[in-house]
Amino acid sequence: MALINIVKYEGESNVFAWKFPNDELSTKSQLIVNESQVAVLFRGGKAYDVFEAGRHTLDTANIPLLNKIVNLPFGGETPFKAEIWYVNMVHTLDIKWGTQTPVSIQDPKYGIYIPISAYGQFGMTINDPKTFLKKMVGTVPNFGREHITKYFRGMYTTHVKDEISTYLIEKKITALDLGAYLTELSDFMKQQMKNEFDMYGIELLNFYVEDISAPEDDEGVIRLKKALSKRAEMDIIGYEYTEERTFDALVGAAENEGSLGGMMGAGVGLGMGGSIGETLGSALNQATDKVLNKDIRTCSNCNQVVGKNDKFCGNCSQMLNDSNLKCTCGSEVKEGQKFCHECGKSLLNECKHCQAPLSQGAKFCQECGKGVENND
Structure with missing residues (x-):
């Protein structure tokens, strides 16, 4: 039976644990443990002791528990079987x-x-x-x-x-x-x-x-990126997703002739129905105001909505006048109107040079051709 006299680490440097390949030891075997290592003695699957860096003799003085597993004298040197594991403690x-x-x-x-x-x-x-x-x-x-x-x-x-x-x-x-x-x-x-x-x-x-x-x-990922991009756009202009969708729907209705009134009615109806209806109705009404506050052109004779480039009203055939005439009280008046329907003031002016009647908004007198000064 060949007993091992020297037990030392022979494993690679990048392993965490290495087992000495021979388990034939004796009470005179020398165990060498390097810096940043410890050695653990195992027998029968049980760990008996841990050895720090240094040179150790595997006798009962160093391993008190060895007395329980070594009981056969062998000429001053007692053989025994055990496993030696080296554990690297480096970081x-x-x-x-x-x-x-x-x-x-x-x-x-x-x-x-x-x-x-x-x-x-x-x-x-x-x-x-x-x-x-x-x-x-x-x-x-x-x-x-x-x-x-x-x-x-x-x-x-x-x-x-x-x-x-x-x-x-x-x-x-x-x-x-x-x-x-x-x-x-x-x-x-x-x-x-x-x-x-x-x-x-x-x-x-x-x-x-x-x-x-x-x-x-x-x-x-594509869906999430689209959602983030949309959210970023809304954060820049400062309104929420629900507001944007409501506004888009109302603008689409305004551009689709005949459907604006129906959408407005839907907004009012939703505004009257429960807490959810109140929230959505409020959003619809706010968006409605934004749409209605835009320059929607109407006929001065029948109030029918007309296109911005139309020259005649499609409903009453009235010639469309782009002038924005107002009385001194601030009320809008129609071309050819003689008196303001709000304050009753006469809307007819006279030329200061020939006393001929002047039409509302005229810049020159149609009788004498002289420039009209502001009579307000």
């Missing part, structure tokens, strides 16, 4: 993580589901070697970065979905704005995952989200 700060496939996230502001991909890196160190070996390593001869990435992939993929959704709700932002909050989101996710890493004897030093993206051709 590893560049472990990559990423979602293998996009995760579906519901945008809290618009309710649209979009696929999100995320990646980054995290830093860790092992702070409880016994717990780490028991829960993570198992029977593999070594445990490296690829094992950490594989074992924790399901955890951080779940956390990416859950924590991003929670963060969006708390911050009241849309999913496409996450790129501006990566630092805050990274800290938020680290805090949420820290306790789960602790359960495996690992301290999570940092967790960075380097990028979050969504496919440009996804239908949900």
Whole structure:
């Protein structure tokens, strides 16, 4: 039986745990532990002791529990079988993580589901070697970065979905704005995952989200971008989406001859029906005022709405006059009207030169041809 005299680390530098390949030890075997490492002695699946950096003799003085497992003297040297595991305690700060496939996230502001991909890196160190070996390593001869990435992939993929959704709700932002909050989101996710890493004897030093993206051709992403663009336009001009839709409907009705009155009636009817009707009716009435306050041209004879380029009224054949005549009291008067219908004042003026009657708004006397001065 070949007993091992020297036990030392011969694994690669980038692994977290490495098992010494021979378990034939004795009470005179020398255990060498390098800086930033610890060695754990296992027998029968149980961890007996942890050795810090230095040179150790595996006798009962150094391992009191060895008395219970070593009971056969062998010429001053007692052989026994045990496993020696080396655990690297260095800080590893560049472990990559990423979602293998996009995760579906519901945008809290618009309710649209979009696929999100995320990646980054995290830093860790092992702070409880016994717990780490028991829960993570198992029977593999070594445990490296690829094992950490594989074992924790399901955890951080779940956390990416859950924590991003929670963060969006708390911050009241849309999913496409996450790129501006990566630092805050990274800290938020680290805090949420820290306790789960602790359960495996690992301290999570940092967790960075380097990028979050969504496919440009996804239908949900396209819809969300359109909604954000529309909202931005409304924010610029300062009114809400419901107001815009109501206004568009009324403008369309005004441009469609014969339907304006029906739409106005609908606005009044909605304005009289319950709390929802009152809200919508108010919006309709406000939008109606905006439409009606525009320069709608009417015939001076029959008040029929006419086109802005019409020369004759389609209803009464009256020639349309574009002049905007007003009495001194401010009331609008018609071409050829002799008295104001509001104040009763005569609208006929006389030429100061020949006393001939002047028509309303005339600039020259039709009798003498001289310019008309303002008689008001």
